[in-house]
Amino acid sequence: MFSKACKYAINAMIYIASLPKGNQRAGLKDIATAINSPEAFTAKILQSLVKDDLLNSVKGPHGGFAICGNPSEIYLAQLVESIDGNILLTGCALGLKKCSEDHPCPVHYKFKAIREHLAGMLLTTSLSDVADRVNTGISFLKH
Amino acid sequence: MFSKACKYAINAMIYIASLPKGNQRAGLKDIATAINSPEAFTAKILQSLVKDDLLNSVKGPHGGFAICGNPSEIYLAQLVESIDGNILLTGCALGLKKCSEDHPCPVHYKFKAIREHLAGMLLTTSLSDVADRVNTGISFLKH
DNA sequence: TTAATAAAAGATAATTAAGTCTTAAATAAA
DNA sequence: TTTATTTAAGACTTAATTATCTTTTATTAA
Numbered sequence: 001m002f003s004k005a006c007k008y009a010i011n012a013m014i015y016i017a018s019l020p021k022g023n024q025r026a027g028l029k030d031i032a033t034a035i036n037s038p039e040a041f042t043a044k045i046l047q048s049l050v051k052d053d054l055l056n057s058v059k060g061p062h063g064g065f066a067i068c069g070n071p072s073e074i075y076l077a078q079l080v081e082s083i084d085g086n087i088l089l090t091g092c093a094l095g096l097k098k099c100s101e102d103h104p105c106p107v108h109y110k111f112k113a114i115r116e117h118l119a120g121m122l123l124t125t126s127l128s129d130v131a132d133r134v135n136t137g138i139s140f141l142k143h
Numbered sequence: 144m145f146s147k148a149c150k151y152a153i154n155a156m157i158y159i160a161s162l163p164k165g166n167q168r169a170g171l172k173d174i175a176t177a178i179n180s181p182e183a184f185t186a187k188i189l190q191s192l193v194k195d196d197l198l199n200s201v202k203g204p205h206g207g208f209a210i211c212g213n214p215s216e217i218y219l220a221q222l223v224e225s226i227d228g229n230i231l232l233t234g235c236a237l238g239l240k241k242c243s244e245d246h247p248c249p250v251h252y253k254f255k256a257i258r259e260h261l262a263g264m265l266l267t268t269s270l271s272d273v274a275d276r277v278n279t280g281i282s283f284l285k286h
Numbered sequence: 287t288t289a290a291t292a293a294a295a296g297a298t299a300a301t302t303a304a305g306t307c308t309t310a311a312a313t314a315a316a
Numbered sequence: 317t318t319t320a321t322t323t324a325a326g327a328c329t330t331a332a333t334t335a336t337c338t339t340t341t342a343t344t345a346a
């Protein structure tokens with residue numbers, strides 16, 4: 001479904017969004033530990049999220065990464081789009097170059113509903129929605 | 144969503160299932176041409192489908208591959224399972240090792256519905272369902 | 287029984303994704 | 317202003333997937 005990079009990105013964003021008010025900047029080490037991801041690879045992914053204006057970063061002591069904007073206005077779809085692109089939501093399930101309503105692959109309509117279901121969920125689930133679940137102990141970021 | 148190998152497998156199975164009664168065995172070259180896939184790689188995938196009893200094969204002149212059993216009783220889920228395993232339907236969307244109802248990841252319930260939707264479709268869509276669409280010109284196997 | 291055909295099997299190569307390492311640049315505090 | 321801290325950037329390595337090539341085995345038909 002998602003690449004590993006994308007999974008780490010979502011986990012990292014949820015972790016940062018779940019930090020208590022007043023301390024909403026986290027360092028690479030904290031993030032990688034919290035989400036159980038390889039540190040150097042996570043750094044690359046965070047850099048990429050910074051370039052896409054989903055995170056901002058500060059170098060030096062007490063530096064780190066913070067969410068750009070309001071977590072209640074950032075949706076999972078944006079994170080997936082940033083790392084994996086739109087292939088999951090727009091590419092043909094069977095890999096046809098030109099799959100469309102006019103020239104559909106054999107499973108086009110079967111997948112259309114699922115894709116819309118998935119897109120709907122990703123476009124309406126905000127970072128704060130899922131971060132809240134972590135804060136209330138309903139869900140977990142590792143193991 | 145699916146690996147390339149899995150996409151080729153599904154396309155190949157649909158192509159074979161769409162052959163006219165009486166000539167339901169196809170050679171590697173025909174298959175690869177019909178679904179626009181790399182021949183040698185396709186051979187590997189077909190071999191794997193033969194091992195999993197989804198296809199049977201005959202060597203020598205007029206040999207080739209034929210569907211094992213009735214295409215109306217073979218479901219997309221079996222093909223996906225054979226090539227990609229059950230990770231798409233059972234693995235955690237965020238990559239957690241132990242994600243479950245008791246220890247859910249932050250998006251567990253959001254994805255549960257989508258996964259069930261996808262599983263339902265794959266488990267109920269048979270090869271003959273989709274092959275018929277190709278035969279009636281409603282859908283296409285390449286480009 | 288020989289030649290042609292076609293899949294099986296295994297080795298190899300190319301490409302992409304995942305992950306690491308080193309050096310540079312920025313920032314804060316002493 | 318120096319040192320420690322922390323991210324940025326780019327080169328590099330490893331692993332997995334995708335793809336090809338060569339040899340072997342099975343089958344058919346002449």
